[in-house]
Amino acid sequence: MMDINKHNTHILHRFEYHAPVTVTEAVKLLKELGSEATILAGGTDLIVKMKDGSERPRHIVNIKQIPGLRGVNETPEGLWIGALTKISELENSRVIKEKLPVLYEAVRVIGSVQVRNLASVGGNICNASPAADSAIAFLALDAVAHITGPDGDRKVPFGEFFTGPGRTVIKEGELLTGISVPRDVYGWKGYWVRVARASMDIATISLAATAKMDGGVVKEIRLAWGTVAPTPMRTDNVEDYLRGKKLEQNIIEKAASLAASSIKPRDSGRSTGPYKRKVAKGFIHEALTRFAEA
Amino acid sequence: MTRKSDYVTVGKDTQRKDGVAKVTGSEKFASDLSLPGMLHMRLLKSSFPHAKVLKVHTREAEKLGAYTLTPEEVPDIKYCPRLVSTPEATYKDWRILAKKPLYVGEPIAAVAADTEEEAQLAVEALKVDYEQLPAYFDAEESRKPGATQLHDAIELKGTIINPERNIACTLDLQEGDTDAAWKECDEVVERTYRTNRRYHLQLETKSVLVKPEIDGGISVWSTTQSIHNTRLLLHEIFGLPMGKIRVYKTPLGSSFGSSIQVNTIVPIAVAMALKTRKPVKLTMTREEDIRDHVSYNMIFKVKLGAKKDGTLVVGHLDAVLDLGSHQIQAYALLGCMAGWWVSLYRLKAKSYKSVAVYTNKTPSCAFRGYGNPQVSWMVETIMDELAEKIGIDPLDFRLKNYIGEGEIFWGQGPTVKSVIRSSGVEEILKRGAKIVDWYNRPRAGNQTGRYRKGLGMGRGFHTSSAGAPVPGTVVDFSGAIIKLNEDGTVDYITALMDHGGGTLEAHAKIIAEELCLPLDNVNVISADTSTTVYDVCTHASRGIYSGGGAALKVAKQVKEKLRTFAARMLDAEASALSFRVDNDRKQGVIYAEGIKGREVTFKEIAYNARHKNWGTIAAVDSYRQPACPPHFTGYFIEVTVDTWTGKVKLDSVVAGADIGTVINPKLAAGQVHGGLAQGWSMAVMEDMSYDAKTGDLINNGNLTDYKIPYPRDMPDLEDFEVFFVETVEPTGPFGAKGIGEGALNPVAGTVANAIQNALDIRFYELPLSKERILRAIMEKEGQ
Numbered sequence A: 001m002m003d004i005n006k007h008n009t010h011i012l013h014r015f016e017y018h019a020p021v022t023v024t025e026a027v028k029l030l031k032e033l034g035s036e037a038t039i040l041a042g043g044t045d046l047i048v049k050m051k052d053g054s055e056r057p058r059h060i061v062n063i064k065q066i067p068g069l070r071g072v073n074e075t076p077e078g079l080w081i082g083a084l085t086k087i088s089e090l091e092n093s094r095v096i097k098e099k100l101p102v103l104y105e106a107v108r109v110i111g112s113v114q115v116r117n118l119a120s121v122g123g124n125i126c127n128a129s130p131a132a133d134s135a136i137a138f139l140a141l142d143a144v145a146h147i148t149g150p151d152g153d154r155k156v157p158f159g160e161f162f163t164g165p166g167r168t169v170i171k172e173g174e175l176l177t178g179i180s181v182p183r184d185v186y187g188w189k190g191y192w193v194r195v196a197r198a199s200m201d202i203a204t205i206s207l208a209a210t211a212k213m214d215g216g217v218v219k220e221i222r223l224a225w226g227t228v229a230p231t232p233m234r235t236d237n238v239e240d241y242l243r244g245k246k247l248e249q250n251i252i253e254k255a256a257s258l259a260a261s262s263i264k265p266r267d268s269g270r271s272t273g274p275y276k277r278k279v280a281k282g283f284i285h286e287a288l289t290r291f292a293e294a
Numbered sequence B: 001m002t003r004k005s006d007y008v009t010v011g012k013d014t015q016r017k018d019g020v021a022k023v024t025g026s027e028k029f030a031s032d033l034s035l036p037g038m039l040h041m042r043l044l045k046s047s048f049p050h051a052k053v054l055k056v057h058t059r060e061a062e063k064l065g066a067y068t069l070t071p072e073e074v075p076d077i078k079y080c081p082r083l084v085s086t087p088e089a090t091y092k093d094w095r096i097l098a099k100k101p102l103y104v105g106e107p108i109a110a111v112a113a114d115t116e117e118e119a120q121l122a123v124e125a126l127k128v129d130y131e132q133l134p135a136y137f138d139a140e141e142s143r144k145p146g147a148t149q150l151h152d153a154i155e156l157k158g159t160i161i162n163p164e165r166n167i168a169c170t171l172d173l174q175e176g177d178t179d180a181a182w183k184e185c186d187e188v189v190e191r192t193y194r195t196n197r198r199y200h201l202q203l204e205t206k207s208v209l210v211k212p213e214i215d216g217g218i219s220v221w222s223t224t225q226s227i228h229n230t231r232l233l234l235h236e237i238f239g240l241p242m243g244k245i246r247v248y249k250t251p252l253g254s255s256f257g258s259s260i261q262v263n264t265i266v267p268i269a270v271a272m273a274l275k276t277r278k279p280v281k282l283t284m285t286r287e288e289d290i291r292d293h294v295s296y297n298m299i300f301k302v303k304l305g306a307k308k309d310g311t312l313v314v315g316h317l318d319a320v321l322d323l324g325s326h327q328i329q330a331y332a333l334l335g336c337m338a339g340w341w342v343s344l345y346r347l348k349a350k351s352y353k354s355v356a357v358y359t360n361k362t363p364s365c366a367f368r369g370y371g372n373p374q375v376s377w378m379v380e381t382i383m384d385e386l387a388e389k390i391g392i393d394p395l396d397f398r399l400k401n402y403i404g405e406g407e408i409f410w411g412q413g414p415t416v417k418s419v420i421r422s423s424g425v426e427e428i429l430k431r432g433a434k435i436v437d438w439y440n441r442p443r444a445g446n447q448t449g450r451y452r453k454g455l456g457m458g459r460g461f462h463t464s465s466a467g468a469p470v471p472g473t474v475v476d477f478s479g480a481i482i483k484l485n486e487d488g489t490v491d492y493i494t495a496l497m498d499h500g501g502g503t504l505e506a507h508a509k510i511i512a513e514e515l516c517l518p519l520d521n522v523n524v525i526s527a528d529t530s531t532t533v534y535d536v537c538t539h540a541s542r543g544i545y546s547g548g549g550a551a552l553k554v555a556k557q558v559k560e561k562l563r564t565f566a567a568r569m570l571d572a573e574a575s576a577l578s579f580r581v582d583n584d585r586k587q588g589v590i591y592a593e594g595i596k597g598r599e600v601t602f603k604e605i606a607y608n609a610r611h612k613n614w615g616t617i618a619a620v621d622s623y624r625q626p627a628c629p630p631h632f633t634g635y636f637i638e639v640t641v642d643t644w645t646g647k648v649k650l651d652s653v654v655a656g657a658d659i660g661t662v663i664n665p666k667l668a669a670g671q672v673h674g675g676l677a678q679g680w681s682m683a684v685m686e687d688m689s690y691d692a693k694t695g696d697l698i699n700n701g702n703l704t705d706y707k708i709p710y711p712r713d714m715p716d717l718e719d720f721e722v723f724f725v726e727t728v729e730p731t732g733p734f735g736a737k738g739i740g741e742g743a744l745n746p747v748a749g750t751v752a753n754a755i756q757n758a759l760d761i762r763f764y765e766l767p768l769s770k771e772r773i774l775r776a777i778m779e780k781e782g783q
């Protein structure tokens, strides 16, 4: 049970602070410090948790002084986004707005202006909340996480990145350096929606949908959900069902019902499972109806 | 009486005197204050909703160098933190540090140390032996026979009473022959309504700074709506002579009623200061504050009957108040709820039964509207339903039955009745209806499709103050001091607190208008209990009506003295002299009309009075208002409901208000904007729910899970029209009434009516959350 005399005291515990200036140095430190170290980026998740006492790391490793981890760049393969890129920088990026509207829509509602100016995209992802707005969009864009650690670099597709609430594949000694989005998905249709209690809130439920359409027929489709399971999730079975189909009314209805039964929402202090299932239906309906339009 | 258009200062928008300090962040609120050598305090709060504290172990905390304060070390007396009612209506059931905590978060012990961090570590080093006791989170459960009694003995005017079955207090009323009246009705609607529990979410959390003085006295700076009641209570608890307790006015960062009572932390901090002989400061974290106070939760079983022709006849209300663990003003509220219930519409017979019940939840206190938003939500939705049943337009139904000028109204309940002398109800309704094209609104149930629009209306009122022709059980009078300075300006000294709404700004305008002074020449002086006369408290929308009334009364006395001195200087007949503002010279001027050269400025009068040893021109007096005139409001709200998500969007708002003479137009409109936001929040967002296993709030005190609207959730300003109708309240200063609470009261009912119009569904429980709405749509449409 949470102890009200110790929880949320607003007082930070004592910790040691480190600020490496290269990825190599950071990896070395993180490896040395092991489970006692926590990475600090914008701090909009971490500091809140430290103030409420749910996280009490002995060592804080601030990675913001490492150059090269911030920015949105076009590469031959697609788009590369540094882990330290601010949410507001994604929001203001022209390529993202034009080529990846689903990501643009997702990031522009995160928190407030102040939060978006502080928060990093890497933090949003590594915090691994099932509601993380950018994560849902990346999941629908077949994005890949770039991780560096003591054993060098590795790439993990977003579909495999989240392992549980607050948990990812990132191991001790590793950090996320960036995210890449393949050029293949440029120009796909996109639809993003979230329902929340207020305009600044954690999503009650959200959907990022992307599709490659061909004369009303679905060539490819991705449906990624927020807050319907312990991690951001895709409904592969619905995608499979829709692939190759013409988006007629009965197909849309069927897909909507299938989605509603495939997500795994639970009742919580914030909302209820039945509510989310019903809303999920509407989301799919809306997404597919829009995709069906020329 | 002067016509409104002739006023020089009243009714004009001016820059606020405290504006620069507020917008630059240099205003010092209680939590911004500090003193040299000050200790920081933290609280040890009960982890259980009901327990007996067997022992508080302080050794480890003391080893850390902290001071501690345990239940044994504080005066063993019962008190009521609110001193607005007379002793017959003041139930005392609080203890400074609880030996038997009754809610999660109730203070049990305190520590003080050099830094907040050390204090927190000391709190964590305290150990408490508890014996856990059964707890109740539902008023129906806690008053069942056989339920464990939460309070063994509470005090009422020196006698001990035993609140059996956890019934804190009751009030029943009856007027007219209800049995006969029910027989006259053609249509009757009977419903049960449940309100939500709302947290005030005032901008600043509660804070207190106490300095022990060398003479054994104390100086106190705290978040409060009443400095005098704070002093009275500290006198009552600690027995210090009143001359040795100085409570200073400290700017408030809003309050919404949460500091009508003396805050729980104040006597705790005083006890610590007296123990340590050092200045101490205690500021609640948001998470502590959220567990400290909440609005009253009500269950209404209501029955309302009317004739076919649309004449309301009779009503019965059975109200249960879930007051939480301690009384602040539950008894007074039972009376007010009756008043809120019967004062909007004429009922020739009515009956009322009410009971306030203890539960192991956060203690409830007044929250803007003092139960009126809850009651009006019920009244305005059942009025709509009854109108529908009779087949009369709900607006026409209201026009036919509203209580207006010349009629008796109960306002704050049976002890505070008075006659209405100004009413703009009809104009509000008719003008609003025209703006929104009321009679062409959608027909409920006609719409299909995903998005459905609805237009609803609702009325509201609130008493401006708790004044009355005869004294009841509520104390309500104010006082003021005004003195002329040697430069021709005046100092205005009042105990009345400004919550941030600009109340004192309005007082300054009233004084400037009466004395014919430029507004800048009225200095609003921040003072304390030793240098002001009594004012009960800034609550009950009384700031302008009562406090402004006192300022006007005293200004008139100063005016007469000015006139006498001027007459002496001008060798003129005093009664023949006139006053005017001279903006070029920045002076008030007294002159003999038509006679050249016979004029004198206030500055010249003060100069003369000093050099000729005539003395200072000053006056001090108290003022009791003869009534508590209702200010009236009416809202027309348009919403869109998304039937796929249950989300309701606020499209547009038209709000009309009759507040008598408008003293501060922009600030008055601001009250309406804030009232809408709070009412919308009440209607669709807020509720404090408790985990029956731990007794704590489900949100664990986190604002992340207690949402109120953000600016983006509000309509654009061009879609929000506020208008004031022109009335003059004969008993108010320059014809003014209040606005603060009336601005909020009708909103939830109006929103509910708009949603009904969109969906053809009525809701009887708040809030109208997206989950609740979607479930209702699914049920109605058979999904």
Ligand SMILES: Cc1cc2nc3c(=O)[nH]c(=O)nc-3n(C[C@H](O)[C@H](O)[C@H](O)COP(=O)(O)OP(=O)(O)OC[C@H]3O[C@@H](n4cnc5c(N)ncnc54)[C@H](O)[C@@H]3O)c2cc1C
Pocket (backbone or CB within 6 Å): A038, A039, A040, A041, A042, A043, A044, A045, A046, A047, A048, A063, A083, A084, A087, A109, A110, A111, A112, A115, A118, A119, A120, A121, A122, A123, A124, A125, A126, A127, A131, A132, A133, A134, A170, A174, A175, A176, A177, A200, A201, A202, A203
């Ligand atoms: C008021 C408010 C509103 C918010 N609203 C939203 C919202 O609408 N939607 C939403 O999705 N989120 C929201 N958030 C959450 C938060 O702002 C975001 O998740 C943000 O993107 C986190 O980024 P950060 O840089 O601040 O992360 P930090 O707090 O610095 O880090 C978060 C976590 O990620 C780890 N981490 C950070 N960077 C790396 C890296 N490069 N490699 C490995 N691990 C790393 C940290 O160790 C930590 O565990 C809100 C937060 C606040 C305070």
